[in-house]
Amino acid sequence: MLTLFHNPSSKVSTQALSLLRQASVTHKFDIDLIDSTTTAPTHQQVSSIVEYLGGGATGCGQILDTAQGAPKASTVGEVQKILDANPGYLRRPLVVDWNKGKAVIADPASRVNEMVKNVGDEE
Secondary structure, three states: OOEEEOOOOOOOHHHHHHHHHHHHHHHHHOEEEEEEEOOOHHHHHHHHHHHOOOOHHHHHHHEHHHHHHOOOOOOOOHHHHHHHHHHEEEEEEEEEOOOEEEEEEOOOOOHHHHHHHOEEEEE
C-alpha cells in the first residue's frame, strides 16, 4: 500500500494520483488517499516521513511547502506544530511507502514512478 497526501485542486497532485492508479493495476497495490488540505498527517507519520526524506533538517525542509508560506522548521516537533495549525502547509503530492520506509515529493508527478516500480517486492 502506498499513501498519497493529496491536494485535489492541484494539477500535479491529480496527475500523481492518476499515475498511481494506473500503476496499482499492474503492480497490485492499494492507495491510501488523504486529502491533506484538510487532514494533517499524524505526529508518528510526520516523524516517519521526515526520516524517509533524509532526516533532520533535510527532511524537515522538504516536508513543508515554503512556497505556500509555510515557515521553516528544523525539528520534527516544529514541523508537527506547523502542520497541526495548517495542514495545507504539507508539501504535496507526497507519496509514502510505509513498508519500505520511503517517501517522495511527486513534483513533477513522474516521480511517482520511483515509488511504484518495486512496490510489493521483498526488500
